[in-house]
Each structure stands twice: as structure tokens, then as C-alpha cells.
Amino acid sequence: MNLAQAKFSSGNIVSYQDSPAKVLVVLPNDCSRIRMLIDSVEVIAENKELKFLAEAPGEDWEDEEYIFFAKKRNAASFEEIELSEVKQYVTSLYRAKKIKLPTACKMLGCQKTTFYKILNKSAGAHGSVALIRDIRGRKIGTKILSKEQEEIIRNAISMKYKGRAASYAVVYRAVKDLCAEHGVNTPSRTAVVKRIKEVPENIRYRLKNGAEAAAEKFGAKPYKLVTKRALEVFQMDHTLVDLIICDESSRTPLGRPWLTLVMDVHTRVIVGYYIALHSPSSVSVASALSFSLMPKHDLMKSIGCGDIENKFYGKPEALHLDNAAEFKTLGFQKACSKHKIKLVWRPIGKKHYGGHIERLIGTLMIGQVHLLPGTTFSNVKQRKGYNSEKSSALTLKEFCNWFARQVVIYNGTRHSALKKSPIDAWLENTKEQDHKIYTSGEIFSFRLDFMPEETRCITPKGIVFKGKYYFSPALRSYIGLKDVSLKFDPYSLKKIWVMLDGSYIEVPYSDVTTDDRTYEEYYAETMAGVTNQPTWLSEERTAGIRKANNSLVVDALRKTKRTRKSRAAVKEYVDYTNSMFPSRIENTAEGSPLINYSKKPAPFRSED
Template identity: 30%
Template sequence: MSAQRFSTGKQFVWQGVVYEIKRLLPASLVSIENLQTGEVKAVSFVELAQALFASELRFLVRGQQNLSAEMRSPADLSDYPPHLRALAEHRLAVIRPILALNPSRRTREAIVARVAEVRNSRPDGEASPHAAVSVASVYRWIRDYTRSGNDLRTLVGNVQRQGGRQTPRLEEPVEAIVRAVIQDRYYVREQVTTDDIYLETMLRVEEENRFRSEVEKLKAPSRVTIWRRIDALDEAGKLVAKRGQREAKEQSTQYGQMGYPSGLLERVEIDHTRIDLIVVDGADNLPIGRPTFTYCPDTATRYPLGIYLGFDPPSYLTVMECLHHAILPKGDMRAKYGVQHEWLACGIPNALIVDNGKEFIGADLQDACHSLGIELDQMPVKTPYFKATVERMFETTNTGVLHTLPGTTFSNPGQRGDYRSEEEACITLDDLMKILHVFLLDVYAENFHRGLGDVPARRWEARVQDGFFLRLPTSAEELKILLGRVTYRVIAHFGIQCFGLRYNTPDLASLRLRLKGEKVKVKYDPADLGHVFVFDPQEQVYLQVDSLDPEYTQGLSLWKHRVIRNPARKEQDKVDLLGLARAKRQIQEIVKASKAAGKSRGRLRAARWEAGGRSVQDDPRDVSPLLALPSKPTPPAQMPGLLVDLKELEQAGWSAGYDLPVKEP
């Protein structure tokens, strides 16, 4: 590094203004001139030194490469390539004998003699640029080196501008052809090679030469020239052309460290994934498929807050089940899953971070968050790094536990190779739930987290001991209502009709008279259509309204109901609940046939049918009577002439999720 001195003639930038030192005054004062305005003023040496070490002042070093940005630090000598460092050291060795002389003895004769000495010491035939020494060069090196405060970097020179670099050497017509070919053929989304551009350039030059005489013909550029032109293109422009605006922005943006909250439940993220594991049926040990895993962590502590594991595809049902599990206390996990530690986390989050999945941006989640006092924060499209905690946890779960289990599908076919996942599968859904609980509570939550700098469980306990009080719902029943899906219906004399089912209770009579035909807000659980909840805007309460056919709707999910209704619609004029009941019996038989067939897709549909939309962690013993899972209906008798095929129904669009519109009869 160089040493600088506040001496006469020195120039520096201070507070964005270029100054030059004119005189050194008594009492450690310095007379400086503003080179823009010509104003001269006296400042103290101490003030200049303090500004220098506060990075508010920097010297302008003559001979050193000009820096375009004020905040850019000059390159250290070690930052230069080895051949340039060797060049600077060679030049210093040339001028060192001259520098040792008294300035009055640095005459032209002394410099000429030194140049001759250097030339004579060169071995015969050496053509190294280090030996290219002239009197003028020595004068320039001495001047730059002394003015810079003996900074060796000034002897490197501005090598970027040597040798005619950045100067086009092609004829202007050829240069125009090269630019046109690159613009037309290179800036496209398809893959283009240098040879493609080179051959097209040669073709266009040949076409241009057809109209020129022999003396005017253009010379085609070489392949290396084309490569250099492409290599010199703006990287951001190439990314936009090849990958699109969004990906170009992602790759060219420098991201800093994300700031995490310090308080519990200030920021909670949620997302889904299909786990990298095929589970099997506990009854016959045949493979079913890959379950859906919905995860909800607290970002301040990285502690897991809630999960959902089941066969339903990502939908509002899986979001609702995960949030319900996250908010309520978890109960005795040691007795239920055999873990060593209890599940500490519960409570209503302050902010819920979601992406742009349809289950996250619909009115259902917005209404639930509004009712529970949760701020719903939707991230921009295709920005998974804004939900880094949950995204990283999916990878940790896969690599930490799922990829080590028999039946794993790994992350991609390249990792899987010839591993036969379905043949090796032997883990049931209940076993997988136990494994996840052990991993989340005994491994992940109790291990040191590098990004957190602490153990997640200890961080959660510390925040609770600091006096943090969790927000909890009034009751489990109210939570289930508020998390339910929302729709709007008109109350008729026969009650409310939803999805072709009727619900009624005597309490609706007074509400119908007060609303006078206005639509009423209705909440329902897509996993249980046995009852709905109607909001009374005057009393500010929800009324439970049971189905008029409890035998049919017992344990009935919305997905099941849509599958059952499809064959009944073929005779829409004759639809009645008896017809639906018969269709339901037929579906039960198809479920049995699908399981017996052993095909993974059919068995996945069958497992979804049997689960009824509930997560495997749900247990009637752990919840209130309102939340209890209805008992499984008695298997119906065999019916001849099955009319329904689940595969055909799915192709018709009746099992894609819970968000499909439903036609009312």
C-alpha cells in the first residue's frame, strides 16, 4: 500500500469536491484550493487526517488507474495477475538506482546511462516486454512513482488500454454485418453457438460481396473475432434474451442476509410439498403413493409450529388442517408417538407468509386470517427465497430423514438411478407420522441451527421465559369454525342448500325473517359436510346447522360428495338422496377394487377416500366432540353392476381439489 503526505501540490477529494494543497501554514494549518471554484481556505491538519480515516477524504494518485466509483477501494498489488506484478517489480528495479540519487543528480545523462545498462544486461535474443526500456519511460516511471508516495501499483500502468483493446479493427461494413447477425440470431431463447453466428456472418459477407468488385470485396472475420464479440456482450442483456426478465433479475441481483424477527409468532411461513417417499397400506403392505406434507414453522426460532400429512392434494383443506394443528396445544406427544420431547409451540401467529397458490390467495384463507387477527402476507410470484425457512426445511426433511428410508423417490431421477422405490417401500402412513415427529421434535428442534446460532427448542423456551404470552382462540370449536371455508347462501323456508345438500335448524327462521332475502355467510369444513355454520350478523355468532340427511353426510368430505354426485347427475331430473346413497355404496366397492388391484394411482385415490380429508395426526380422543372424527360407516353389501369409475371421474375434473366450482341442481 502507498504512503501519502499532505504536502504542497497534493490533490484529494473531500466531501465530493477536488482540492489541491497550496501552502503549509504555521500551527499545523493547511491552505487548500477548491479546483472548481478557485476558493482558498485554511483547514487544520487534524481535521484532514480525521476525514481521511473516516473514509470521507481520499487522495488522487497521479499515474494510478482512475476509479469510477467514489466508494470503490483501489486494488491491492496482490489483486493484479502475476505477470503484471512482475512487470511493476521490473520497472522499480530499473529506476531504483536513479531514485537513490539526490534529486539534483537525476540528470538526463544519468537516466540515459541507466537505460543503456539495462539494455546491455539483457540476454541475447530475449524479447520480453520487461526489457522494453526507453529514456522517456524511465522519466514517466520516476514521476508516477514519486508522486504516488512510492506506490508500486503506479508502475503497473493502465494495461486495460494497451495494445489497441476495445478498438474495432474490422471494416465498418463487416462490423455492421457482425452486429446485425448477433442482434438477429444470438438474442433468442433457443440455444445458439458461436459457430452458428460465425457461419451466418460468413454467409452475409458472401452475399454482400456479390454486388462488389474484386477490389471492394469484404474480408470475412475469423471465428475468434466472432467469439470475442459475443464474449464482450453485456451479461445482463444476454440473460434477459436467453432466460427472460425474471430469471435475469434473480441471477444478476445480489441478495443480502434476510432479517428475521425476534419475537415468537411474529412471522410464520406455510407451504406444501409431496414428500420423497412412497408409503404402503398397513393392511396389505401394497404401495399407495406419496403423501402431501404441509409445514408451518416459526421463523424467529425455526421451531416447527404445525404440520399436515395426508393424501389430499395441496388445497385449502390441507392449509386449514395445518393451521388448526399449529394453533392448538399438541397434547402428550410422548405417549402418542414415543418421542423424547413434548411439542412446545402453539398459538395464533401475527403474520402468515404465503406464496401464490390458489389455496393461499382465495377468500377462505383471507376470511380466516381476518377473523383470527392474522396479517396475511402474500409474496411476489416465483420468489421462494422470501419463504426461505419453510423451503429450506423441506430440503432438510428430505435429506435428513426421507431419503434414508426404504421406498424413497429421492429428489430427481438422476439421484434415484435404478432404485425401485415401489418395490422397496414398506413404511405406512402411521409409521411415517411417528418418524416425522421423532425427527422434528427430537432431532431438528434439539440440534444446533447454524443460521439461528442456537437450538430452536432452547430459543423458543427462552422467549417464553422472557414473558411472552401466546394468543389462543376462545375454544377449539371456535377455531374450527373460523378456519372453515366460506361461502354465501340465501336462507329459504327449507333451510340452506350447499353442494346439493340441505341443512336446517329452527334457529334459522328468525334469521331468515331479519335478512329478508339477503345472502348469509356460511362456514364449512371440507372434510366433514355433516354440518355447516351460519353467521348471525346481529348477534355476531355462528349457528351450527346440521344436515337433513346425517346418515349420508356422516364422515363425508366435499371431494367424496363430488365423486358420488357425478353418476347421479346422469339422471338429474330424478336425483334424490336415495340415489346419492346408492352411488356412495358403489364408490365404496370401487375403493375396495382399486386397493385389490395393486396399482399405485388407484390405491392413492382409495387412500384419499378412506382418509376423508383428515390428517393422520387427527385423533378423536384429543379433540372436543365437535371436532371428533365421525365413526367409519359399516361397509355396504355388494352391489351388482357398478356404474362408477374413479379414474373416469378424475378425468372429468371431479377430484382435482376442493376449489372447483359446483353447479347447483
């Protein structure tokens, strides 16, 4: 057992959140169950959050006495504590025979009998705390509820104060039910609420919002990312944009787009991004990173923003990411390894390791997106009374153009942490070699490595990809080949690149007159096709027809079961009666009955 483990053994006195506590049980995973000495609340805490105060006291030491004096000191005013320390000082002088009784009484302004009482109290183990004057009325920390009531309240809190729906009312209802069940008087609502509030705030927050949220709010965050230059570390993350966008043709609401952001940590410059209608995927990651690594003029021109100057690009030494699946695909890791980009994934559940990009996302959403028509704001409370779908007005293309300009504004605005704009910080930290002029071949090769990858079959008509046919004479000798790897540019689907015999071959549309489109335009068309149902058969009508069919089947099963059961009962009755009274039952199969009950009976006449 090491020193740290020895200090946190059962019975030791520790400090937790600046309050004294006693270690009850040392748990695995460097945790301990402790009892707060001030309010007797039991808490499970990490050992690193505890500060050792004293070894386990002897058997004659009583928690109650320590708790009483600790509460007494916490409740006392500063003047009372100061006065008790003066009393302790005077009594220590008297014991050391440095002053006599009259002098001591004069210093404290009291009579002899009062001084002797003070002298006796100061002789205890608690020193000046014992000399704090008692407040009239009920003693500090006194609880008037019975042990049964206290136990019921603790059980109700542990059972019902959980999840987002946790509230004082829910716990109090549980307390009333448990008291009625055990025949105990129900305590007041005020008493129950007081017990709930005695639970440490971080524990209550964890019970209500979960361990991850509690760690984010109350957990220690010792890690700090320190960078020395631009292009040293990029951070990348996704967020669901707080905005509903419209379909290009019908202007009907489509949904909320996803934003993938890439930021240079040292300068806070937004070096790349990608806006998608689909959930984060390898397409989003590849597009955002390739947008960050290469000159942007052609890409900006392809999305209708050729007039916007965005000259921030470069290859980072490291890329910081969370643990999402799209950041760990084999193709992405191979491309980063090939170009010597170190991938660093943050520890699971430690969002503060990506604090820079998280704050940037919050700045863009709250400061800018929430001002647009169709915003959903951050939560339901903020959105109250605002119809986001009805107010939506921007299409995906329009939002992309707006966001491109907003990035320029952000990069040129003074940053509170830098005390300068990200542009100025970038220019101060970059050199000419960081922005060397790439040839068109180098740019294409670099982008090709980071393009998203899929597999397809080669058919006689070519390759079917995203609803279109692609064909090239080079594919003729490979017809019938399956699981062929191909790469595509999300910004332009007019051609794809197919891996054949170890090299990529460019394959265009089969119909060269087909208009070019981006991956997001294709996805928007797909979403519009799903949301625009035929007018002659709506979703509601389809559900109604399906419900009627289900009712018909259930009714048929019920009727069949009832009929079969009735017939079985009749057969059982006939069989039983035939066996008991064979001569009295009409048998239509054999002829007329033995006795004709339809005729009137003849009166009996005697032969006499």
C-alpha cells in the same frame, strides 16, 4: 437532475462488477446501457450496481487507447506491474532533479538509450501502466475477425442464446446460416464460443434462465430479517413434495402431495404444517395456520399420531407470506385482523425475503424425503434410472405419520445457525403467558375463524357438501335459501358450521352412521375415481373411437364436396354446349336424336 443522475450521464466512466465501463445511454427506471472497456460488450445494468469513476472525457480522449492499457494491466503479472511502478518512481526522481542520469540507469539496470525510451513513455496520461513491457506476439485484445463477422456473431447471440435450450451449438449454426446468407466467411466455432463467453456471466444466465432466476442468483440481497424473540414473526410457504404417494385401497400411484409449512423465524421451530393432495388453497392456509396457533394434542390424535408430543404453538405478531392468491383471500385477512396478526407480503420476485422457510423446505426435501421410496428427487438428472411411480409405497396417511415424526426430529436437532436445537431456542424465548391454557370454547372459536369457507344452497334434504348430505332441524325454516356461508374442519368432515342469522349453527351428517373422514381422504377418493378408468373402455380405446368418428366425418365432407363439384361441372358443360350447338345435341327429353350415328353411312351415288 439530482447528483446521482448527473454522475450517470452519457460518456461518464463507471465501474461495473469491478471492471471499467463507459455509460452510453441513461435509461428510465434507474438503468443505463454501458459498454465494458475491457471487452467492448454492451450491458444494461441498474444504476445502483454502478460506481462512478470519472466525468465524461474531452473530445480528444479515445476509448481505444484506454481499453488497450486497461487490458494490458489486467493481463500483466504482479511482478510486471511492480517493475513498471519502480520505473515510474525512478523517472519521477529524475524529472525532479533529485538523481542524475547515471544513477537512474544504475537503479533500473539499463543503458541511456533504454532509459530515455522509458522516460518518454512515463510522460503520458496512463502513468506506470504504459511502462508495462509488451508481450511478444499478437497484441492484447486484438481481434482478427472482420467487422461483418463480428456483427453477425453479435446478432446470432442476441437471437439464439435465449431460453433453456440456449447453447453454443445453436448460436454457431445461426452464425453459419447468416454468413452464408451475406456471403461472408464463416468464423471458427472456437471464435464464436469465445464471443459468447465474453458476455458477462449474469447476462448469459439471465438470457438462458430468465430475469427472475438471474436476480435470485446475482441480484443484490441487502434485506436481512432480524428478530428478537419467539412468536414475533412466522413465515409460511408451500412446496410440492418430491414424493409420489399411493391410493389407500389399491396401492396404485396417486401423485405428489403439497406441503404447507409454518415456521417461527427466531427459533426455527416448525409450528405448523398441512399436507394436501390438491394445489395450495384457502383450505391449506387455514389448516396450517390453525394447526400453528392452537395446542396440537387433539389434532395429532385425529391423524393417528397421539403418541407424538408437539407442544409448540402460539399467536405470532406478524405473518410473512408470498403473493399467492390463497394468502390474500378476504376471509383470511379478516380472521388475521380480528386476532391482531399483521400480514406482510414479500416484494414480488424477491424470494430471499422468505429465505428462512425456503432453506427449511430444501433441508426437509433433500435431507429426508429423498430417502423415501417413490421419491422424485429434485430434477430429472438426479432421478435418472429410478422409476418413482413403480417404487412408490407410502399412502397419504402413512406419509402424514412419517412427517409428524420427522418434524419432532428436526425440532430436536442442533441448528447450524442457532448453534442449538430449535426446541432449546424456543424454551429460552417463550414465557408462560405465551402458552396460556385455552378453554375448549376459546379453541373452537379461534379455529372457526380460520376454517375454510364455502357457500351452498339449503334443499329439502339438507346441504350437499363434498358428496354427503348434512341436515339439522334448525335448517327447516331456511329451506330454499341460496348462497349460505358454511365453514368446515379439514381434519374432520362429520359436521359443518352454517351461518344463519349472524351466528354459526352446527350441522352433522344426515346419516349419523356415516364414517368420519378428512378433507384429504375425500380428495384422495375423488382422485382415485378419476384415475381408475373402467376396464372395458380404456382411455386409449376411447381416443381410438373418437379418432375414427372424426375421420368418418372428414371423409363424408370430402366425398360430398367432390360429388357436388362434379355435378356442377357437368351441368355447366351441358348448358354451354346447348347454347352453342342447339341442333347437334341429343335431347332425351324431347325424343330421338336428329342424326342416328349408330347406322352405317350410305355411300354417295350420283344420279347420272
